[in-house]
Amino acid sequence: MTPLASPPTRSFKAVAPVIALCWLAVFFDGMDVNIYGAVIPHLLDDPDLGFSPGKAGTVGSWTTFGMLIGALATGTLTDWLGRKPLVTVSVVLFSLGSALCAAAPDVTVFAAGRFLSGLGLGGLMPIGLALVAEFAPPRRAALATGLMMTSYHAGGMAATGIGLVVAPDHGWRWVFWAGVLPAVIAVPLVVKWLPESPGVLFAKGRTEQAYAVADRYGLDRPGEADVPSTGAKGRMAAIGDLFAPGTRGATPLLWIASFAGLLLVYGVSTWLPELMRASGYSLSSSVTFLMVINAGGILGMLVAGRTADRFGPVKVSAIWFLLTAAGAFLLRAHLPLGVAYVVVFITGVWLFSAQVMVYATTARVYGPSRRATGLGWVTGVGRTGAVVGPWLGGMVIADGNASLGFTTFAVAAVLAAAAISLVPLAQRTRPHAAPGPKTALAGATD
Template identity: 35%
Template structure:
C-alpha cells in the first residue's frame, strides 16, 4: 500500500483553474458580504424619513447587523469545524442573501431590524469558512496572497454599494437596492463545486471518495493510486475545538491574538468613522475630508496586497508587528501635519498599515491553528474583534466631547495600534513536531500549525 501526505500533496500543487475559481467565488461572496453592511448607510436617510425614525433608532438598527456578525462568527465558526465548512458556508450564504433581499419587503423598523440581525448572522459565518478553506487548499507560498486578495474585496463591496445606491435609489427606490443582495443566492449552484470541506473532515468522516475528488481538483495531473493511505494531517485532540484554543501551549497565543484583534478593529472603526470629522475640526473643508477617506481605503487595498506577498516571503508575524507600529506612528503624525500632500501620504500609510495589517491578521490566525479547529479559531478571533469594532466609534465620540486638541485625538487613536503590535509580538511561535507533521515551509513554525508561514 502506498501513502500520500495530504499536506505535502496540496503544498506542491501548482496554481490552476480550480484555485482561480475558488478564489473568484470567495471574492464574489465577500463583495456582497460587505455590500449588505454598507448599503444600509446609503438608504438610511430615506428610511428615516419614510419610517419617521430618530437617529437613536437608526443607529440601533445599524448595530443589530454588527451584533449579528459577532454572534454568527463565533457560532458558525464552531459549527464549521464540527459539521464541515462547506455545509456551514452554504447555509451562511443562503441566510445572509435571503435575509438581505427580504429587507426590501420589510414594512417597518421592527421587521427590518430582525432581518438585519439574521443577515448579520450569515455574514459572520462566511469569513471563518472562506479563510479556513483557502488556507486548507492553497499551494505552498500562496496562502497569504489568497487571503490578501480576498480581504481586498471588502472595499470592492463598499464601492459596489455606493454605485448601486446612486443608480437605483432615485429611480426604483430603496427596496430595489436590497433586492440586488439576492444575486449570491441565485448563483449558488455555480459556486458549489469550488467550495470544499477541509481534508481533515473528509478523512475523519471516511469520505475518501470526496477527498480524492478534492485532491484531483487541487492537482489534476498528479496521480493518486487506488490503494493509497492518506497521512499528514494532525489527529483531532480530545475535547471541543474551543477548549483546544487554550491547550497544548496555545493559551497565551490565543489571548494575545484576541487582544490584538480587539485593539486593531477599535482603531480601524474609530478612525474610519471619525476621520472626516477630525479633519474638519483641523480646518479642512468637508470635501477635502472625504478625499482622505478615499485615500485611506486605497491604502488599505494596496497595503493588503503588498503585505500578503511579503508575508508569503518572510512570515506573517514578522510583517504584522512592525506594520502596527508604523500605523501608530503615521496616525500620531496626522495630528501635526499641515501640508496636504504630506497628509495624504500619511493617510495612505495609515490605511495600509491598519486595515491592510488587520486583513493579513486573519491569515495569521488561519495558519496558527491546525485544520480541525481552524474555523473555530478564526470565528472567535473575529467575534472578539467585533467588540472592538463596536467600541471604536464610541471611543472616538468620547474623545470629541472632551474638546482635546486635534493632535491628541490622533494620538489616542494610535495607542491601540501599539497594543496590537505588542500583543502579536507576545504570540509564541515554537517548533512542535509530530508524526507526519514535519515541514520546512519557512524560517519558523507555529505550535501544531498545519502551515508554517504564520511566522
C-alpha cells in the same frame, strides 16, 4: 486505499477556482459591511426613520454583534457540517438581512435586518480564511490570504460607489436592495463549484471523495491526525485545544490583537465619512474618503501578503498597525483636501492588511484539525471589538469631537501591535511543521 506518499505539487493555478469563489463571496461580504457606512449620512438626514448619531452607532454595533455570534458559531460548526453548506447559508443570511433593511419602516426593523446580515457576514469570513489556508501553497499562504481579502475592499469600494451614485437620486433603500445580489450571483456558483475540505470529508467517512479532492488540488491526503473531531465532545475538545501546550499563550494574545484590530477596522469603516464631515469636509468628499481608504486596502493586501511570506505575518502586522496609528493621528488635523486623500489612502494600505495578517498568523499557529476553530474564535472574539468600534465612534460623534475619534482609533492600533508582537514569545513549541527548511509556524513568528 492508502494516502499517496507524495501528492501533486500544489500551485496557485491548481487552487485558483477555490480562491476565486472565496474572493467573490468575501467581495459581497465587504459590500454589505460598507453599505451601512456609505449611507449613514443619508439615514441621519431621513426624518421618517428617526436616526441620530447615537442610534446609528447602536445599529452598527448590532451588526457586529451578529457577526460575533456568526463567527463563533460557524468557526465551530463548519468542522461538523462542512465548509460549503455554511458558506451558502452565510451568503443567504446577509442577503436576506439587506432586503429587510431596504424595506424597514423604522429603526427597530432596520436594526433587526443589520443583525441578520451580521450573522451571515460573521460566519463567512472564518470559513473563507480556513479554505484559503487549507488549499493555498504553504509558502504562499499569506499572499493567498491577502489576495482573497482584496475582495473585501473591492466590495467596500463598490458599496461606496453605489451609495454615491444611487442614494442621492433614488434614496438609501435602493442601496440596500443591491445587497440582495449575493444570493442571486454567488450562491449558485458556490453550490456548483466550491469544493469541500478533504479533512471534513474524511471525518465524515467519505474517504474516497476526500482523497479525490486532495489529489485534484494537490493537497496531502488527510489522515486521522489532520481531521477535526466529530460530535459535540469533539467540538468542545477543539475549543479546549486552543489552550493546549504550544498555543495557550498565543491564543489570548491573538484574541486581543483581533479585538483591537477589528475595533479599528469597523470603527473606521462605519464612521470615517462622518468623522471627516465633522472635521469640516463636504458630504460628498466625506463619503469619497471611504472609497479611497478601501482602495488603499486593496493595495495593502497585496503588499502585505508578499511581504509576510518573506518576513512572517507577525512582523508585518505589528509594523502595519503602528503605521495605521500614525495615519489616524495625522487625520486629527484639518488637512488640505488633496493631502487628506493621500493620508487616507496610505492609512488604508496599512489598516486593513494589518488585521488580515493577524488571521494569517492564526492560520499558522493552529494545525489543520483546529484551524477553522482557531480562526472562528479569533474572528469571533475579535468581533467584540467590532461591536465596540461603531458604538464608540457614535458616542464620540454625538459629542462633536472628531479629533478624539481619530485618537481613539490610533490607541487601538498601538494595542493591536503590542499584542501581535508578543505571539512569538508566547510560543513554547512548534507543532504542525510544514515541509521545507522553515516550518509554517516559524514563518508566522519570524
